[in-house]
Amino acid sequence: MKAAPFDYVRAATVEEALSALSGGARVLAGGQSLVPLLNQRLVRPTTVVDVNRLDLDHLHESGSDLVLGALVRHRQVETSPLVRRRAPLLAEAMSHVGHVSVRNLGTVGGSAAHADPAAELPAVCVALDATFGVRGPGGPREIPARDFFLGPHRTALAPGELLVEVRLPRPPPRSRHAVVKLSRRHNDLALVAVVACVTVRDGVVTRARIAVAGAGPTPVRAGAAEALLVGRAPGHHAVAEAADAAADATDPPDDRHAPAAYRREMAAVLTRRALRGALGQVVAP
Ligand code: FAD
Known part of the structure; x- marks a missing residue:
């Protein structure tokens, strides 16, 4: 399928892009998501504003x-x-x-x-x-x-x-991180993915940041899971409790890719793996 007709503007400055972005216009950046949407006619902008010449690659x-x-x-x-x-x-x-x-x-x-x-x-x-x-x-x-x-x-x-x-913002010194992703094929969009960044000082977690992708209408920040970790030694109990709390924070979709219950379960499993990875523990199979 081909895109519906649209006007094409290649902006040279941010000001030029902004003046072209009125009405039913869409920005074109890398085109990796927009071009398939155009070709499937899932979006029909009147104008496509190509911003690739703007000085925004700093x-x-x-x-x-x-x-x-x-x-x-x-x-x-x-x-x-x-x-x-x-x-x-x-x-x-x-x-x-x-x-x-x-x-x-x-x-x-x-x-x-x-x-x-x-x-x-x-x-x-x-x-x-x-x-x-x-x-x-x-x-x-x-x-x-x-x-x-x-x-x-x-x-x-x-x-x-x-x-x-x-x-x-800069993370605190000696923060450790992990990314764990579950997808059907290598590097497809995630069914569920968890990103975690943890800071440990003197054997105690002083800061934790956890977000889950693919398990809600937006990325889910697992605030309760983070709070469960802070002030504790990063042992198996703390990690398991945090993983369950992260899953509780999700609101996964039930779609043809995976049932909601499976995604929620995977949110717990992947959070556990991410935290163990970030904390340098052995990741259980
Ligand atoms: P475009 O496609 O150009 O634009 C996307 C949307 O953002 C459009 O609506 C556009 O108007 C708007 N837009 C773009 N730039 C701006 C701006 N500066 N201001 C306002 N609006 C703007 N992504 C993942 O995260 N994980 C994956 O595993 C993954 N796998 C992929 C596999 C394939 C085969 C493909 C084709 C894509 C995949 N993607 C994945 C998506 C990829 O990361 C896209 O690059 C990204 O989603 C869109 O970036 P883009 O620069 O191509 O934006």
Whole structure:
């Protein structure tokens, strides 16, 4: 099938993109999600605004934040020494996304704006308290990740707004992380995935960040599971209780890919594995 007709605008500046983004327009970034939607006529924008020429592929530190421009490609995130040092959870999560050809084109902004509940990048952003920098007709604004994802493929971006960057705060020193993904085929979108980042000092968990993808309308931040871990020695009991609490926080879909009960069970199993991985424990089969 071919896309329905649309006007094509290749913007050279953010201002040009914003002025083209009125009415029924759509941003084109890496095209990995938008082009299939266009070809299946699941979306029929009047105008497609290609933003690939914009100066939004910066990747740098700003104060205690790591700043990723919306056009940074997944593969850049995965391989950047700066990201590996400053946000290793994100670098590892991106290595699980699709295949290299997808990662070469897919962008940080595209993955966030597409808001697939099973996607890795939104889950990491929710786990690590990222902030999204947005430009729009009303001027610039910032949206915390916890308020950004509203439902499957729904975000807090208002019509005509462009996501321009993602800011990730620095995790505490000696934090450890893990990403565990369950999918039908290697690097398909997750049935369920768990990202975790844990800090242990003097044998006690001082900070835990856990998010589950594929188990709710948005990425699920497992706050109760995190609270169960903090202040405790990271033993098997604490991990098992946290894993059950993470599963309790999910609201999985019941669809042709997997029943809700299976996804919830997997959320517990994968959280256990992620925490054991992050804590350097032996992962049980
Ligand atoms: P596009 O496809 O260009 O755009 C996606 C949507 O976001 C569109 O609605 C577009 O208008 C909007 N948009 C894009 N950029 C902006 C912006 N700056 N501001 C506002 N709106 C914007 N993802 C995973 O997370 N995990 C996987 O395992 C995975 N596997 C995949 C396997 C295959 C075979 C394919 C084709 C894709 C897969 N993906 C996966 C999706 C991939 O990560 C996409 O790259 C991503 O979802 C969209 O990024 P994009 O840059 O291609 O965006």
